Structure formats: C-alpha cells, structure tokens
Amino acid sequence: MTQRSAIRAEAARLRASFEAEGAQPVETAILQPAEVLLDLYGEDIRARAYVTSDALRGEQMLRPDFTVPVVQMHMEHGAEPACYTYSGEVFRRQEDDPERANEYMQVGFEVFERDAPEAADARVFSIIFNTLKPLGLRAATGDIGVLMAAVDGLHTSERRKRALRRHIWRPRRFRALIDRFSGRVPVPDSRAALLSMADPMSGVAPVIGMRQEVEILSRIKALQEDAATDPISENEVALIDAVLSVRETSDNALSHLRDIAVDMSTIQPAVDRLARRLEALETRGIDVTRLDFEASYGRTNMEYYDGFVFGFYAENRPDLPPVATGGRYDALTRHLGRGREIPAVGGVIRPGLVVELGGLT
Amino acid sequence: MSLKLGVPSKGRLMDKTFDWFGQRGIELGRAGSDREYAGYVQGIDNVELVLLSAGEIPRELAAGRIHLGVTGTDLVRDKLGQWDRSVEELAGLGFGQADLVLAVPRCWVDVNTLDDLDAAAAAFRLKHGFRLRIATKYHRLVREFLRDNGVADYQLVDSQGATEGTVKNETAEAIADITSTGDTLRANHLKILEDGLILRSQATLFRARRAAMDESDRKTLKTLLKQLALD
Numbered sequence: 001m002t003q004r005s006a007i008r009a010e011a012a013r014l015r016a017s018f019e020a021e022g023a024q025p026v027e028t029a030i031l032q033p034a035e036v037l038l039d040l041y042g043e044d045i046r047a048r049a050y051v052t053s054d055a056l057r058g059e060q061m062l063r064p065d066f067t068v069p070v071v072q073m074h075m076e077h078g079a080e081p082a083c084y085t086y087s088g089e090v091f092r093r094q095e096d097d098p099e100r101a102n103e104y105m106q107v108g109f110e111v112f113e114r115d116a117p118e119a120a121d122a123r124v125f126s127i128i129f130n131t132l133k134p135l136g137l138r139a140a141t142g143d144i145g146v147l148m149a150a151v152d153g154l155h156t157s158e159r160r161k162r163a164l165r166r167h168i169w170r171p172r173r174f175r176a177l178i179d180r181f182s183g184r185v186p187v188p189d190s191r192a193a194l195l196s197m198a199d200p201m202s203g204v205a206p207v208i209g210m211r212q213e214v215e216i217l218s219r220i221k222a223l224q225e226d227a228a229t230d231p232i233s234e235n236e237v238a239l240i241d242a243v244l245s246v247r248e249t250s251d252n253a254l255s256h257l258r259d260i261a262v263d264m265s266t267i268q269p270a271v272d273r274l275a276r277r278l279e280a281l282e283t284r285g286i287d288v289t290r291l292d293f294e295a296s297y298g299r300t301n302m303e304y305y306d307g308f309v310f311g312f313y314a315e316n317r318p319d320l321p322p323v324a325t326g327g328r329y330d331a332l333t334r335h336l337g338r339g340r341e342i343p344a345v346g347g348v349i350r351p352g353l354v355v356e357l358g359g360l361t
Numbered sequence: 362m363s364l365k366l367g368v369p370s371k372g373r374l375m376d377k378t379f380d381w382f383g384q385r386g387i388e389l390g391r392a393g394s395d396r397e398y399a400g401y402v403q404g405i406d407n408v409e410l411v412l413l414s415a416g417e418i419p420r421e422l423a424a425g426r427i428h429l430g431v432t433g434t435d436l437v438r439d440k441l442g443q444w445d446r447s448v449e450e451l452a453g454l455g456f457g458q459a460d461l462v463l464a465v466p467r468c469w470v471d472v473n474t475l476d477d478l479d480a481a482a483a484a485f486r487l488k489h490g491f492r493l494r495i496a497t498k499y500h501r502l503v504r505e506f507l508r509d510n511g512v513a514d515y516q517l518v519d520s521q522g523a524t525e526g527t528v529k530n531e532t533a534e535a536i537a538d539i540t541s542t543g544d545t546l547r548a549n550h551l552k553i554l555e556d557g558l559i560l561r562s563q564a565t566l567f568r569a570r571r572a573a574m575d576e577s578d579r580k581t582l583k584t585l586l587k588q589l590a591l592d
Contacts, residue, residue, distance in 0.1 A: 042492065043516050047504055095442040166483060173511025190473035190555060205467035205550040209528040211485055219471045219481060
C-alpha cells in the first residue's frame, strides 16, 4: 500500500470509530469564501492559507481547517445537541519550513451541546485519548478560560481589561500591556507630550484618510482617562503571573489554582469548571494524576479556543507537529452566529502522522 | 560553463552596480543598443552578465539559475522563505539604501508607536466594520513584523506603486513602504512610527547556495571574489 492510500485507510478507520461514538458524518467544500476566514483570523490567515479567486465569487481559500465550515453548517440547519465527524484534506501554506506538509488529512470530532460542557470536554478528550493510546503520546492540556477569568478579576478599568482580553493569544503584547498598565514601564515621551497639550489637533497636518478627527479625539480622551487610572497593583500582577506559571499534573494544578483563587476570587468559577472537567475525565477512566496541565497552553497558536485546550505529542519525535489538537470554541460560534451561539468543543487527528508513527493496530 | 551574474537591467541600480564592479577592475556593460538586454564582462574570464528586473533576481538566485546576483536585501527577504538557506550575502554595495517603514497620517497625533497603532486599529474596526488597511507591496515582511509585535485588527492591501497616495485616496489608512529620505512621506502628510522600522535595506551582492557549479566555475568564483576583495 502506498503512503497515501495507507493514510486514507487510516482516516476512514478513524472516522468510522467516531461514527461508532455517535457522530454524524458531514462534508464541507474545499473552497471557502475568504472573507469569513479573514474576518475571523485576520491577516495571519493569509500567511497560512492558499488564496485563489475568480471573477464571480471573488477571493476564496483552500480550506485551512474544518471548524469554520462545520460551525456554519451547524448554525444554519443543525439540530441540538449535535455531534459530527468529518475527514478530508486541509491546506496550509508553508513559507519558512520546507519539511512541513502543505496538504494533509484531518479527521475531526465535534460536539455542539448546551448542557454539561465539562462532560462534553471530557467526552471529546477521552475519545481521542483512547483512540491514540497505542502510540504512547504525551497529552498536553490547558484552559484559556482560567486566564480570561483572571483578567476579568483585575481591579482596573473595563477598557484595560478589554485590551488584555483581546491580546490573550499574543503573549508578547499581553505582557507589554501588563507592564504599562501596572506602571512598570514609563509612558512613552510622545504620549506624555500629547497628553500635556491643551489642543493637540491645532496646527497639525491636514486630516486625510477615513479615520476621522472625531476618532482621533475620542482616542485622546481614552488615553487621558487611562492616564488618570490607578496602576494595576503589583499584587494583582503577581497573581496573573502565578496563574500563567501553573504547569504540573492536573490534580496538582487544580489545588494550586484553588490557592490562587483565595486571593483572586473571580477565577473561582473557572477553577470549579476545571474541577468538574477532571471529575468527568476520571469517570471516563483518565488518570488525572498523570495528565499534564499548563495554564498558558494554547495561547500562541490557538486563537478562538476560549476554554479547555489539548494536544497530543510524540515525545521522541520533536520534529513533528502535534498528532491531534482540540478544544472549546464557544467564542467562535458566537462570532459566526452573529448574535446566536452554541457551546462547542472538538478535536482533530492527523491520520498522516498516525501512519508515520506506526499506525494504531 | 560560465558563472552567471545577475544585475538589475536598468536605472540607477544598474549604473551604480556597473560602477561598483568597475572600481574593482571588472567592467560590466550592456551590449548593443539600449533596448537590448544582453551584456558583456571585461577584466575576468568565464563570467556571464545576465540583466534582469531587480524583483526577479531573488527568485533566479533561489532557483540556482544564476550564481551571483545584485538586488536589495528587502526583496530577498520578502520573496524568499528561509532566505539564508538559499542565498548568502557576500557584500553590501553601499548604495540603494532604503528603509522599509510603517507610516500613518501626520494628523494622527494619538498614534506614534506600534502600541498606538494596535489600539487605533481595534477602535477603527469597531467603528467602520472592517480591519484597518495597510497598503504595501512587501506583504511577508510587514505581516511578520506586525505579528512579532502583536498588532491585530489590520489587513494588508496590495499596492505596487504610488503607495503614499493610498491614504488620501481612502484605499488604505496606513502604509508600509520603502523610503530613503522621507520626503515623499512628508509630502503626502504621513509620518513614520517611532518603532516602525521594519527593515534596513541596501543593494547587496548575493551568492546562490544551490546553483550548480563545475570545477572551472569554482575557480572563476574564487578569482572573482579575490578581485572584488571579498575572499
């Protein structure tokens, strides 16, 4: 059997096993309207997806993942609760690493369900965990929701919290914002000068472009208000850092986060969710005393996952990308649903990597 | 076989390149009429001059169809993935200096840093319903720079010329372009962000790492580098 047909056969087996778990098989188009993906992921998607176009439909992208089309399909005519599986190629532009595949198969399992989200998290994770068991992979888990709750709990302006939430997935800018809001780094000279001016718009160059004077003035007002806001206390910065540095087995992580919640009560609901999820995982036979948990896991490359996140790695093959990844993406359904939303959690396995690592049989 | 040297086929960049080699005892020139893209090389044997558009030289180097080439570092870095695996920088030639910079309207008194740009982009998207547009032809470099610096809520729009005019024409809110003196930016009521320097570029002599060479080519290259005092 050629490599390609071996991968197809593995994909078919995986999909069949997901169907046996109650998932309904679905198909999506390979060409996806670029606009939706661009709006969702921003300019970064252009670096990752192949863009093509025609005169009728305009810009389109070769499917970079299944999540968006599956969510759209569900929101248009899905019954609730729903559970789907799919199998097919995704396409990723590679600009830097010739070793990385630009076309590969994904087999997914997605659950849309309003009740008992932790049970749904545990269901998706344990099905993928059990499927991949023969490969002896390391599972990494995290929970973006804990960090979001920590940001929500800061004693500072709503504007600052919004800025921090917006950059949860960009750790460098998140850190820069924390440093500035806490007064650890001084205000840039140019901003200090601007804030000290009585009439900053007088005598400047003509106003050109679509960003109008009122927008400029409203940002200056926001900056003035921000300058008058007290810095985020060292104590709270230390708590954020404490949350971010939690990295141990899940049971220890839970007790560590419970300790932090004593001083930062807003993370308590998120910590309770973690506790319920670990219970649900144990019920499904996962040993949480051996399951890694990292509070900052998923921050750099999994935008739109906003709760539980996970990935499976071949530890003796650090050159390979994760064999499977997934998580909860309620925010994505909110965004695509334009007002409607449905809690959703799912994951994908790459059958090509499964085959490369020796297969499941 | 002969060693192929790619040089920009017209303008100041070509003239300056010819001068640079000339000062080192190698005379390059265009053969025949001004319209004919063929060249000659004197002062060294077995080197063939290939006249190309400066924008195509990175690709030709990466493919190994030319052994050496003169072009801007900006073009090499924008067009080639893992550029340092496919080409080697032999020498900066001391001309064609230009900085790739991020510029915004001068009237944006509230935007002086990338931090400001990011915040302005967020507000702009909320108000206008689309991402703040940055016009450029250097998509890869600009995207990587903004990603490394954690700027969000922007989009790149392609502009192959007259980029400084796009803001006034309302086809973009900001630009990323090459500037040497900044005069064009000023004339178009734009200013450079304090931390908006994306890349310093100059005309540079590159060697293709993957170009096939036989024994005599290697000898020619050695002689050439010696004559250029780059050995």
